[in-house]
Amino acid sequence: MIATAETIEAPHVDWAGLSPLIAVFLGAIVVLLLGLSRSRSARETAVPLLSIATLAIAIGLSVGRWGERTDLIAGALRLDELTLILTILFCVAGIATVLLSWRHVAPRELAHGEYYALLLSSIAGMIVLVAAQNLVAVFVGLELLSIPLYVLCAAEMRRASSLESGLKYLVIGSVGSATVLYGLAFIYGATGSTDFGRIAEVLAGGDVASDVLLLTGVALTIAGMAFKASVAPFHQWTPDVYEGAPTPITAFMAVATKAAAFGVVLRLFDVALIDAALDWGPALAVLAAITIVVGNVGALGQSSLKRLLAYSSVAQAGYMLAGVVVATRLGLQATIFYIAVYLVMNLAAFAVIVARERETPLGDDISSLNGIGATRPALAWSMTISMLALAGFPATAGFIGKFYLIEAAVAGAYTWLAVFIVVGSMISLAYYLKVIAAIWMQPAEDDGTVVATEPVPLADGGETPLLAGGAEEATSARGQGELVGVAVVFAALTVILGIVPSPLLDVVRDAGAALGLL
Amino acid sequence: MTLHLSIMLWLPVAFAVLALVAPPRFAGRLALLGAALVLGYAVTYLVDFDSGSGVLQYVTDETWIAELGISYKLGLDGLNLLLVALTAILFFSCILWASLRQWDRPRLFYFHFLVAETAVLGALLAQDLALFVVFFDLMLVPFFFLTGMWGGARRVQATMKLVIYTLVGSLLMLTAAVATGVLAAAGPPELSFAFSDLAERPLAESSQNWIFLFFAAAFLVKMPAFPLHGWMPDGYRAMPLPVLAVFSGVLSKVAAYGFLRVCLPLFPDASDHFQTLLLLIAVASILYGSAMAFTTTEARLILGYSSVAQLGFITLGVFALNAQGAQGALLQSFNHGLVVAPALFIVALLAARASGSEDIRDMGGLGMRAPILATMFLIVAFATLALPGSANFAAEFYILLGVFTDHMVIAIVASTGVILAAIYALRLFITTMHNRTGARVESRELSLRDGLVLVPLVLAIIAIALYPQFALERSESTVAPPPTAAAELLPGGTPFAPLEETP
Incomplete structure (x- = not known):
């Protein structure tokens, strides 16, 4: 009896190492329960505040663990600087999303508690995903991240396009998950292990690298991950889902989901499959090049800001992929840096979009920004900085990010990919500058846009097109300090990181060192 | 300080x-x-x-x-x-x-x-x-x-x-x-x-x-x-x-x-490799810019195309790949900047006197009651066309000298640009200041407010024309090492003779 009890002893759990993850899970449960409260102020104020507090605690716990490199739960998860920096990024994105959702219609429709609990669960899934160093943990993380998002996309239950977005994401996301799972199974079949370290040993040891089973597995995994990270040609769902989803959720998906997908790609390819780099490197390089072109060309004709940013996020995924392709430490660091920068730039832009959706009946059309240079300077400057940064202008973080990626690509003997990055940037100018031109060089529209200080009159009759967070949610400009705050903070960060990037570069260098690449 | x-x-x-x-x-x-x-x-x-x-x-x-x-x-x-x-x-x-x-x-x-x-x-x-x-x-x-x-x-x-x-x-x-x-x-x-x-x-x-x-x-x-x-x-x-x-x-x-x-x-190797290509682009810019400058009638564009031609000269000097060319190019860069700004201001003043039109066909006879403005314009025009005595003349001389040593044909073709510049600069001056007074033209003298900007610039043009050494001696010691150092690495590059006094 005693002997059997010993053999099934549970693995040692390092609770301190897991603390950020635990904090987020606990927060999700508490928020869910608090959402059942009958007090309206508890639901509308306490729930989001508690969500923010949860995420802030998770950030604090992550910072406290900085510098540790240990295995958690019998090697299923890995605590290192890569996990920690991405955890911090997810939580920052989460806090911004909570602020963007504060007075949005979506949480109200999901009874507040559920909305924020789902958001926190999704973040927990992301943390599991980027910490995973075991094929099974990868899949668990992936599903935990995706399933809450399917619901969140459809959160505005009375708006058909939101439901459509949720359904589309569910179908496509499931196909992606299934593909990943299939690929992971093949990799396990070829190497005989689900553990990343063990897989790397098997690959380093023998001639498995050219095994058909392994190659099939890698190809399927790439395809599945490409769905999640919206890498062309698996990106078609992105514009539709981004456009239909509630805008705060779009922002969250654009920055956090992408960061999570790249986090796991980095660990999977640069740790487990590093010795098969000759197999997947060229394939990923071609995908990156296609993604850059498809994303940028797709964005050209868009008049909806959310669709425009969706295509732009596809293109940016291509840039980030370039850092993965080279399979060097420099590339890894460049990718992580770009993920962070990308998050900062996009959150500023999405905050402005949410603000303008409430102030005008134009929804997320570019014309909703017309003339705000004169009427809403804080929003105008934030959006301008964000667009310049996405286009890669100097004195913004986007420039440093691109510089770093190009440096990694050239040093990794992928100069042609570096040229693709800049060709993509050239195409992207046409649509980023269009947004800036609308802000500063177009007169405000009389028939839609209203002067900032007045509440927006509802469009007459029930003819209002059902735009995400559209006219119904129109509030006065005074009532959205939190949106302006998010926009200004992230725009300021974009500029600061563009001028003083060294602190972030140091952090990224630690994360790069954690994976032990050359 | x-x-x-x-x-x-x-x-x-x-x-x-x-x-x-x-x-x-x-x-x-x-x-x-x-x-x-x-x-x-x-x-x-x-x-x-x-x-x-x-x-x-x-x-x-x-x-x-x-x-x-x-x-x-x-x-x-x-x-x-x-x-x-x-x-x-x-x-x-x-x-x-x-x-x-x-x-x-x-x-x-x-x-x-x-x-x-x-x-x-x-x-x-x-x-x-x-x-x-x-x-x-x-x-x-x-x-x-x-x-x-x-x-x-x-x-x-x-x-x-x-x-x-x-x-x-x-x-x-x-x-x-x-x-x-x-x-x-x-x-x-x-x-x-x-x-x-x-x-x-x-x-x-x-x-x-x-x-x-x-x-x-x-x-x-x-x-x-x-x-x-x-x-x-x-x-x-x-x-x-x-x-x-x-x-x-x-x-x-x-x-x-x-x-x-x-x-x-x-x-340095690539500069040598593509020297001829760049020289040809420079000559093409000179000829194309000049030709466009004396066919277009929009005053701004005349100056725009003349800039294309002038920058052709500067490129020519740079890719002479020797000290004379580089010095000429630097001097010409300075001169052109100094000349084109007042020229554009003058165009704005002329347009204001021709009911807002910047077409030179609407501008005739503007010099009638504006002798100071006309004088200013004449000095600027002379500087543009590199009249001997102007600093532009010295610069273009240096540039052509630099190119002449190795690429005589290109230098000869490029020197026609000097003649073409005279044509478009004088055409601009004559059609706007002389000729029959245009229908909607009101000739009036330079106001104090505009003179405040124009006169110092024109004085600077005159100063640099009288004393181009001021510019040349400051660039001389730097220009001599870098471009020549580059040239010394070239296969068959010849060391250059020390620069002579300004002609």
Whole structure:
């Protein structure tokens, strides 16, 4: 009896190492329960505040663990600087999303508690995903991240396009998950292990690298991950889902989901499959090049800001992929840096979009920004900085990010990919500058846009097109300090990181060192 | 007054922020004060500069981003001293011109204007390739806003075209710059983009070639040179006048300077390899620019196309790949900037007297009651056409001399450009000032407000014409080592005779 009890002893759990993850899970449960409260102020104020507090605690716990490199739960998860920096990024994105959702219609429709609990669960899934160093943990993380998002996309239950977005994401996301799972199974079949370290040993040891089973597995995994990270040609769902989803959720998906997908790609390819780099490197390089072109060309004709940013996020995924392709430490660091920068730039832009959706009946059309240079300077400057940064202008973080990626690509003997990055940037100018031109060089529209200080009159009759967070949610400009705050903070960060990037570069260098690449 | 280059570099931005937060009516005065201080610094540097030493002076060298090998290194030498002075002079004149007029949203206008000054100065002062690229790309942002927000007809389309066209080159340059640093560091030394480090780590010729072409694309678009000038007509039409004056006077020179600072010393083999190609582009620009300048009737575009031709001359001098050519190119850059700005102001004054039309067919007889204005214009026109005695003459002489030694045919074809310049400059002068008075023309004399801007510039033109050595001796000691050092590496390159006295 005693002997059997010993053999099934549970693995040692390092609770301190897991603390950020635990904090987020606990927060999700508490928020869910608090959402059942009958007090309206508890639901509308306490729930989001508690969500923010949860995420802030998770950030604090992550910072406290900085510098540790240990295995958690019998090697299923890995605590290192890569996990920690991405955890911090997810939580920052989460806090911004909570602020963007504060007075949005979506949480109200999901009874507040559920909305924020789902958001926190999704973040927990992301943390599991980027910490995973075991094929099974990868899949668990992936599903935990995706399933809450399917619901969140459809959160505005009375708006058909939101439901459509949720359904589309569910179908496509499931196909992606299934593909990943299939690929992971093949990799396990070829190497005989689900553990990343063990897989790397098997690959380093023998001639498995050219095994058909392994190659099939890698190809399927790439395809599945490409769905999640919206890498062309698996990106078609992105514009539709981004456009239909509630805008705060779009922002969250654009920055956090992408960061999570790249986090796991980095660990999977640069740790487990590093010795098969000759197999997947060229394939990923071609995908990156296609993604850059498809994303940028797709964005050209868009008049909806959310669709425009969706295509732009596809293109940016291509840039980030370039850092993965080279399979060097420099590339890894460049990718992580770009993920962070990308998050900062996009959150500023999405905050402005949410603000303008409430102030005008134009929804997320570019014309909703017309003339705000004169009427809403804080929003105008934030959006301008964000667009310049996405286009890669100097004195913004986007420039440093691109510089770093190009440096990694050239040093990794992928100069042609570096040229693709800049060709993509050239195409992207046409649509980023269009947004800036609308802000500063177009007169405000009389028939839609209203002067900032007045509440927006509802469009007459029930003819209002059902735009995400559209006219119904129109509030006065005074009532959205939190949106302006998010926009200004992230725009300021974009500029600061563009001028003083060294602190972030140091952090990224630690994360790069954690994976032990050359 | 401490002679710290960073102070001069960041003064405009400091005043830009002040202008942005100050009450609108003070914005112009604040901007003017900022530009005046920069001008003061620039003049001090001109006087204090040690012409004999031939090395970088007033060097600032700090690490900016260690991880990426980018340093914040500034310095002055014979290559950029004159251009820095030109930048300070033109920005001051243009802001003076602007501040005597009313602008919509003045705070933003002067903010962008001053940011532009910092960006241009930064590109000129940078002694680190990455820093140069940063400022070179940054130059475009304020001009995008200045053109798009305060420009004329079809301003938004024009400004998009301008930015996309010129940034296509700049982004290629970004890749090329990164590749230069990374490929040069392929060995024990740490990654560094400082010009002095890069010059000691020559690249393989095959890498040099594509990198050179990427840089050349950026610079030729910015100039603009003949096949890459597509943005120029729309851009010139749309830009507000003081903006156009600095754009035409200074930004194109930064491109020419880029060749001298980056391409020749860092890619000597490629510079030699593509010498003929660049010379042919230069000659094509001279001929095309001149031909367009005496066929078009829009006064602004006449000056625009004449700039294409003049920059053709500058390119010609740069790619003579010898000291005479380089000196001629630098002197010509300075002269052209000094000449084109007052010429554009005069065009604006003429248009104001011809009911707003900038078509020279509507402008006849403007000189009737305006002898001072006519005199000013005549001096500017003579300087444009390089009348013997003008500094442009000395510069073009140097350039042609430089080219003549190795490429006689090209030099002979290019020298027809001097004749063509006489044709278009005199045509512009005669059709506007003489001829029959146009139907809607009202001839009146230069007002005090306009004279305040024009007279000092014209005096500067006369001064440099009388004493071009002032410019030449400051560039001499620097020009002699770098381009010749580049040339010495060339197979079969000949060492150059020491420069003779100015003719």
